[in-house]
Amino acid sequence: xxxxxxxxxxxxxxxxxxxxxxxxxxxxxxxxxxxxxxxxxxxxxxxxxxxxxxxxxxxxxxxxxxxxxxxxxxxxxxxxxxxxxxxxxxxxxxxxxxxxxxxxx
Numbered sequence: 001x002x003x004x005x006x007x008x009x010x011x012x013x014x015x016x017x018x019x020x021x022x023x024x025x026x027x028x029x030x031x032x033x034x035x036x037x038x039x040x041x042x043x044x045x046x047x048x049x050x051x052x053x054x055x056x057x058x059x060x061x062x063x064x065x066x067x068x069x070x071x072x073x074x075x076x077x078x079x080x081x082x083x084x085x086x087x088x089x090x091x092x093x094x095x096x097x098x099x100x101x102x103x104x105x
Contacts, residue, residue: 002045002046002081003044003045003046003048003078003081003082003083004045004081004082004083005041005044005045005082005083005085006082006083006084006085007085008084008085008086008087008104010086010087010104011074011085011086011087011088014087014088014089015034015037015088018033018072018088018090019033019034033070036069037069040067040069041067041074041085043067044067044076044083044085045083048065048076048078048083049065049078051065051066051067051068051076052065052066053065053066054066054073054075055095056075056095056096056098056101059095059097059098059101060098060101061098062077063077063078064076064077064086064101065077065078068091071090071091071092072088072089072090072091073088073089073090073091074087074088074089075087075088075089075096075101086101086104087104
């Protein structure tokens with residue numbers, strides 16, 4: 001059973017900002033990071049339930065899961081056969097509140 005992965009506007013922006021931050025130091029490292037990131041995200045098309053619940057799940061009215069990738073966490077929800085990536089955050093950043101989660105489209 002294949003899942004369809006969609007990125008919110010915010011998640012796409014997060015991805016671009018992270019890649020730009022890495023590229024400021026090393027464009028080649030940024031390109032390698034992005035390629036590994038895309039490979040890792042393909043796992044969501046097959047097994048999104050293999051990813052654990054995010055700490056934000058406890059404050060949200062919906063199930064929030066996280067995909068860990070190096071220092072980053074991608075927060076997502078699953079709705080039927082769709083995986084919706086909400087945001088991509090550095091692991092050291094504070095947890096999102098329920099209001100912040102609700103504001104992501």
